[in-house]
């Protein structure tokens with residue numbers, strides 16, 4: 438278990454994304470819609486870094502990778518459709534893995550009346566992403582490892598960590614049942 442992206446690296450990476458978004462959306466009505474729950478901390482830090490007017494909302498998405506569907510196919514159910522008519526929409530997610538979730542939400546969002554629909558993610562695993570799909574912007578590319586922290590969870594744990602940590606899944610599974618203990622142990626072993 439090791440820190441992959443430090444708190445400081447996250448801060449500078451998100452500031453870089455904010456500068457690019459400012460340049461792209463200058464003078465335009467922008468709404469950021471973040472997918473719950475993983476991208477909440479990312480959203481909070483990004484909007485506080487932005488120096489252009491921005492509205493934001495969140496979206497709870499249920500994605501089903503059912504056995505009956507083609508591998509990687511995702512059926513997305515969106516609760517409340519965000520009010521983005523006549524505004525530019527930026528969909529924000531914590532991590533882009535295969536891209537199935539963001540691609541499906543992006544397709545749905547095309548019907549919401551926004552002036553444009555783009556995507557930005559904190560982390561992108563390009564080695565895992567289906568061919569032909571990529572986010573419009575991202576903070577960091579990472580290799581194909583399981584990561585937690587800064588909103589990302591394993592069994593609802595570790596979201597509170599202020600940095601991105603690579604998690605050894607076999608060790609985490611062995612630690613199940615004492616997950617809170619495991620979180621504080623992890624917190625004391627990474628440099629917060």
Ligand code: XMP
Nearest residue numbers: 532533534535536537538582583584589590
């Ligand atoms: P897709 O394949 O649709 O998946 O791009 C995106 C979702 O997969 C989860 N995911 C992870 N969650 N650590 C996590 O905590 C990871 O390394 C990881 N890789 C994928 C996550 O829910 C994301 O929204």
